[in-house]
Amino acid sequence: MAPTEAEQHPRRVVALAAHDASGRLTPVRISRRDTGDDDVAIQILYCGICHSDLHTIRNEWRNALYPVVPGHEITGLVTEVGKNVKKFNVGNKVGVGCMVNTCQSCESCEEGLENYCSKIVLTYNSQDKDGSSTYGGYSDMVVVNERFVIKFPDGMPLDKGAPLLCAGITVYTPMKYHGLNEPGKHIGVIGLGGLGHVAVKFAKAFGMKVTVISTSPEKREEAVERLGADAFVVSSDANQMKLGCSFKALSVVEYLAARGTMHGIINTASASMTMYPYVLLLKPRGKIILLGLPEKPLQVSAYSLAAGGKTMAGSCMGSIRDTQEMIDFAAEHGLTADIELVGAKDVNEAIERLAKGEVKYRFVMDVGKTLNAA
Numbered sequence: 409m410a411p412t413e414a415e416q417h418p419r420r421v422v423a424l425a426a427h428d429a430s431g432r433l434t435p436v437r438i439s440r441r442d443t444g445d446d447d448v449a450i451q452i453l454y455c456g457i458c459h460s461d462l463h464t465i466r467n468e469w470r471n472a473l474y475p476v477v478p479g480h481e482i483t484g485l486v487t488e489v490g491k492n493v494k495k496f497n498v499g500n501k502v503g504v505g506c507m508v509n510t511c512q513s514c515e516s517c518e519e520g521l522e523n524y525c526s527k528i529v530l531t532y533n534s535q536d537k538d539g540s541s542t543y544g545g546y547s548d549m550v551v552v553n554e555r556f557v558i559k560f561p562d563g564m565p566l567d568k569g570a571p572l573l574c575a576g577i578t579v580y581t582p583m584k585y586h587g588l589n590e591p592g593k594h595i596g597v598i599g600l601g602g603l604g605h606v607a608v609k610f611a612k613a614f615g616m617k618v619t620v621i622s623t624s625p626e627k628r629e630e631a632v633e634r635l636g637a638d639a640f641v642v643s644s645d646a647n648q649m650k651l652g653c654s655f656k657a658l659s660v661v662e663y664l665a666a667r668g669t670m671h672g673i674i675n676t677a678s679a680s681m682t683m684y685p686y687v688l689l690l691k692p693r694g695k696i697i698l699l700g701l702p703e704k705p706l707q708v709s710a711y712s713l714a715a716g717g718k719t720m721a722g723s724c725m726g727s728i729r730d731t732q733e734m735i736d737f738a739a740e741h742g743l744t745a746d747i748e749l750v751g752a753k754d755v756n757e758a759i760e761r762l763a764k765g766e767v768k769y770r771f772v773m774d775v776g777k778t779l780n781a782a
């Protein structure tokens with residue numbers, strides 16, 4: 409007889425779940441599997457709050473499988489390992505990012521780019537190979553196959569390091585694969601949020617010139633003085649953006665100075681926009697990489713891309729091998745996210761603030777100290 413859900417997933421774990429498109433999170437109990445031979449059990453201490461969590465719980469991508477327990481920037485301590493586990497021991501500091509399973513046999517998996525596996529199992533809002541739902545890091549503990557667990561190097565803090573597991577790898581990957589990690593090159597970063605601010609930090613660590621292109625003039629000073637950006641262009645204010653006329657609103661002098669100067673741009677904006685004015689910032693044959701996943705389509709002018717032989721591409725998350733490489737690189741360079749730590753009780757308020765762009769630059773939930781009291 410097939411095992412029941414309770415037999416397959418006997419651990420009862422405290423979590424925060426959204427139940428409908430209001431996205432409001434409430435405490436629930438979920439089931440986790442026992443630690444299998446290849447698994448690592450992790451006590452979750454911190455979990456970053458990514459804008460994808462917000463898109464998902466509010467069903468903006470029309471794919472929510474409620475109840476949704478979000479969270480794919482998970483850090484914590486190993487509490488148990490299965491008998492085949494080679495890379496981890498009890499007590500290790502570890503992280504889990506956006507995926508927890510792949511097929512291991514498709515072309516993408518064989519190339520080591522399992523983030524593009526057609527059968528990828530995401531950390532939450534997905535169905536695992538045994539048919540169970542996956543639940544993310546807004547929870548006490550998680551059980552994950554060791555292949556999807558990242559070793560946290562000494563010196564990489566579990567709180568400020570957590571956002572690197574999604575925001576960090578999502579920006580590091582296109583920089584690596586599109587040659588946007590070379591000293592002296594000029595990169596533009598659209599959107600100074602969770603992804604954008606770590607993109608600025610990685611670009612500076614690679615020795616690049618960085619221009620932030622932002623809708624928030626008030627972010628200029630810290631973008632330049634604290635994050636180390638070389639230039640800052642105000643792209644629009646929110647009202648003008650709603651009218652779709654970002655081009656007219658660009659801060660004209662800085663914009664004109666930046667036109668035709670960028671080897672690449674990464675677009676981390678969570679909202680839809682007209683790409684034309686941004687494409688004009690690229691040098692001939694420059695590349696614009698789309699990372700933000702807005703609910704509504706972007707507007708693109710074919711003419712602006714074709715004239716100048718420019719490329720528009722997309723990129724999603726990153727492989728496990730690249731995630732380990734990125735975390736090790738970040739640790740060597742003392743690179744972490746700028747975070748605001750929030751308790752589990754305040755998570756709904758934090759998500760409201762994230763929706764309004766009122767975070768500098770990533771909320772991280774203090775799961776270890778506060779979830780059980782929520």
Ligand SMILES: NC(=O)C1=CN([C@@H]2O[C@H](COP(=O)(O)OP(=O)(O)OC[C@H]3O[C@@H](n4cnc5c(N)ncnc54)[C@H](OP(=O)(O)O)[C@@H]3O)[C@@H](O)[C@H]2O)C=CC1
Nearest residue numbers: 459599600601602603622623624677678679700701724725
């Ligand atoms: N491709 C992938 O693998 C991944 C994609 N994502 C997606 O990336 C996006 C960003 O995520 P994250 O950094 O966590 O989000 P944040 O909310 O932290 O940052 C998004 C930034 O976008 C800018 N922005 C917001 N509204 C607008 C607007 N109307 N027009 C132009 N810019 C705007 C703001 O920057 P500013 O104030 O500077 O203008 C804001 O800070 C999301 O859509 C998310 O789902 C996330 C992770 C992985």
Ligand SMILES: O=C/C=C/c1ccc(O)c(O)c1
Nearest residue numbers: 458460506528530574724725
């Ligand atoms: O924040 C990360 C989002 C990752 C993601 C979104 C959508 C999708 O189909 C994925 O495979 C990953």
Ligand SMILES: [Zn+2]
Nearest residue numbers: 458460574575
């Ligand atoms: Zn994410």
Ligand SMILES: [Zn+2]
Nearest residue numbers: 511514517525
């Ligand atoms: Zn695969």
